[in-house]
Amino acid sequence: MVQVTLSGSLKAAAGGRTELEVEAATIRDLLTRLGEDHPKLKPVLDRGVSVSIDGQIYRDDWFRPIPPGSEVFILPRMAGG
Numbered sequence: 324m325v326q327v328t329l330s331g332s333l334k335a336a337a338g339g340r341t342e343l344e345v346e347a348a349t350i351r352d353l354l355t356r357l358g359e360d361h362p363k364l365k366p367v368l369d370r371g372v373s374v375s376i377d378g379q380i381y382r383d384d385w386f387r388p389i390p391p392g393s394e395v396f397i398l399p400r401m402a403g404g
Contacts, residue, residue, distance in 0.1 A: 325353060325389055331399045333372070336363045350374050351385035353395070371400035 324344045334341055345360065347353035353374070358365035374381050375396040381387050382400065389395060 325393065325395055327353065327357070328394075328396045330396060332367055333364065333397055333399060336367045337361055338363070347389060349385065349389060350376075350381060350387045353389060353397075354385075357397075367399065373398045373400050 325347050327343050327345055329337055329341055329343065337343065343357065343361070345353055345356045347356055354368050354372070358368050371382075374387075375398065376387070376389055376393050378394070380398075
């Protein structure tokens with residue numbers, strides 16, 4: 324199980340919850356299961372998010388393993404230049 328902390332618009336889509344537990348081995352598993360378990364999160368996840376694992380931010384590395392005991396945050400993707 325991965326303990327995930329949500330921020331920004333993700334919290335609102337999860338009914339105000341800031342932490343969720345998900346069974347996932349990779350970032351792709353994590354995002355897929357979050358969307359399945361919490362359907363209101365799916366549109367926000369589909370717009371794009373960044374995933375932080377132990378302080379390192381990943382944006383398109385969907386097969387990145389999530390080591391047991393990792394600190395995982397999901398952040399809405401920010402646009403800008």
